[in-house]
Amino acid sequence: MPTNRQTKQRTLIMQALQGRLDHPTAEQLHRELSAEYPHLGLSTVYRNLELLVQRGELATAPSPDGVVHFDPNLTEHAHFYCTRCKRLLDLPLPEQLTEQITLRPGQRVEAVQLLLSGQCEECGSKTDPQAESQS
Amino acid sequence: MPTNRQTKQRTLIMQALQGRLDHPTAEQLHRELSAEYPHLGLSTVYRNLELLVQRGELATAPSPDGVVHFDPNLTEHAHFYCTRCKRLLDLPLPEQLTEQITLRPGQRVEAVQLLLSGQCEECGSKTDPQAESQS
DNA sequence: GTACCTGCAAACAATTTGCACTAAG
DNA sequence: CTTAGTGCAAATTGTTTGCAGGTAC
Numbered sequence: 001m002p003t004n005r006q007t008k009q010r011t012l013i014m015q016a017l018q019g020r021l022d023h024p025t026a027e028q029l030h031r032e033l034s035a036e037y038p039h040l041g042l043s044t045v046y047r048n049l050e051l052l053v054q055r056g057e058l059a060t061a062p063s064p065d066g067v068v069h070f071d072p073n074l075t076e077h078a079h080f081y082c083t084r085c086k087r088l089l090d091l092p093l094p095e096q097l098t099e100q101i102t103l104r105p106g107q108r109v110e111a112v113q114l115l116l117s118g119q120c121e122e123c124g125s126k127t128d129p130q131a132e133s134q135s
Numbered sequence: 136m137p138t139n140r141q142t143k144q145r146t147l148i149m150q151a152l153q154g155r156l157d158h159p160t161a162e163q164l165h166r167e168l169s170a171e172y173p174h175l176g177l178s179t180v181y182r183n184l185e186l187l188v189q190r191g192e193l194a195t196a197p198s199p200d201g202v203v204h205f206d207p208n209l210t211e212h213a214h215f216y217c218t219r220c221k222r223l224l225d226l227p228l229p230e231q232l233t234e235q236i237t238l239r240p241g242q243r244v245e246a247v248q249l250l251l252s253g254q255c256e257e258c259g260s261k262t263d264p265q266a267e268s269q270s
Numbered sequence: 271g272t273a274c275c276t277g278c279a280a281a282c283a284a285t286t287t288g289c290a291c292t293a294a295g
Numbered sequence: 296c297t298t299a300g301t302g303c304a305a306a307t308t309g310t311t312t313g314c315a316g317g318t319a320c
Contacts, residue, residue: 005274005319027309041277046310048275062197062250066284067309080242092237098251100229106256107215107224113250115197116233121241140294140299162284176302181285183300201310202284 003051009040013048023061023069023079023088062115063088078114084123091116138186144175148183158196158204158214158223197250198223213249219258226251 012033024032030045049070052058061071064081069088078091091114094100098109118124147168159167165180184205187193196206199216204223213226229235233244253259 003274007275007319009276025309039277043278043311044276050311062199062248064195064197064248066201066203068201078236080238080244083245089239089242091239094232094235097229097232097235100232101213101249101251102227103215103251104224104226104256106259107251108253108259109215109251110218110253111251113197113248113252114236115248115250116236116238116242116244116246117248118243118245121239124241124243138299142294142300144301160284174302178286178303179301 009037009044010048012037012040013045014052017052017058017070017072020072021090023063023071025067025069027067029070061088062113064115064117076112078116080120081115081117082120082123083117084119087120089120144172144179145183147172147175148180149187152187152193152205152207155207156225158198158206160202160204162202164205196223197248199250199252211247213251215255216250216252217255217258218252219254219261222255224255 013029016029016033026046026049027042029049030040030042033040033045049058053060053070057074059071059074061069061079063069063079064083065086073090076093078093080089080091081087082089093112093114097114098112101109103109148164151164151168161177161180161184164184165175165177168175168180184193188195188205192209194206194209196204196214198204198214199218200221208225211228213228215224215226216222217224228247228249232249233247236244238244
C-alpha cells in the first residue's frame with residue numbers, strides 16, 4: 001500500500017514541520033494550519049504525523065503532560081520540560097550516555113529518552129507561583 | 136483540608152504498593168484489588184494514587200505506551216521499556232548524570248527521567264515478531 | 271478509472287469530576 | 296456530629312476508526 005500521494009494537506013503539514021524548533025502536538029499543529037486551510041481535519045493531521053513517525057522523518061518527544069509532542073529535530077538530544085510554562089526545550093545529550101548505563105545481560109537498547117524537568121530561566125526568575133502561558 | 140483518614144480502601148491501596156518491584160497502572164491495581172474488595176471504585180484508586188504522588192510517597196514512571204505507570208521505588212533510577220513485551224524494568228542511573236548535561240543558563244533541574252527502550256533478554260532471544268504477554 | 275486520502279462523526283481509552291451517601295475521627 | 300472519602304455515572308481529553316465522497320496519479 002503505497003502511502004505516497006502528495007496531497008495539499010500532506011504538503012502543508014510537512015512544510016509546517018520544516019526547520020521547526022518547538023515540539024507541537026497534533027492539536028496545536030491543526031489549530032495553526034486551520035487558519036490557512038479551514039477544512040483541514042484533525043484526523044488528517046494525526047494520520048500524517050503518524051505516517052511521518054513511521055517513516056522516521058519525525059520523532060515523538062516525551063512530555064509529562066500526557067500529550068504526544070512531535071519533534072522535527074532528528075538528531076539525538078535531551079529535553080527540558082518547564083513545569084511552570086509547560087514548554088519543552090532541547091538540550092544536548094551527554095556523550096556516551098548509553099555506555100554509562102549498566103544494562104542487564106541481553107538487553108538491547110534501541111532508543112534513549114532523557115527528560116529533565118524543573119524551571120526554565122524565564123519562569124525561575126519569577127516569584128509568582130502562577131503558571132506562564134506558552135507561546 | 137486534612138487528607139488523612141485511614142479508610143479501608145486507602146490502606147489496601149498503600150499496602151498493595153509496598154515493596155513492589157513493578158510499575159502498575161491505576162487500572163491494573165484496581166483490577167488486582169477488586170478481587171479482594173469487589174466494590175472498590177476505579178476513581179478511588181486514581182484519587183489515592185494522586186494523593187501518594189503529591190505526598191512524594193510514590194513516583195510516576197515514564198512509559199511510551201501513553202498510560203501512567205506508578206513507581207513505588209523512590210530511589211533515583213532509570214527505566215528500560217521492552218518494546219516487545221511492554222514491560223518496564225528498573226536500571227541504575229549513571230553517576231553524576233545531571234552534571235554531565237549542559238544546561239542553558241538559569242535552568243533549574245528538579246527531576247530527571249531516563250528511559251531506554253529496546254528488547255529485553257527474554258524477547259531478544261526470540262525470533263518471533265509477535266509481542267509477548269505481560270504477566 | 272482506481273484506491274489512496276480526506277473530512278466528519280462516532281468510537282475509544284485513560285483520567286477526572288459531580289454528587290448523594292457512608293464512615294472515620 | 297462533621298466532613299473527608301467513597302462508588303457510581305457522566306463528563307473530558309487525546310486519539311483512533313468507519314465510511315462516503317474527493318482527487319492524485
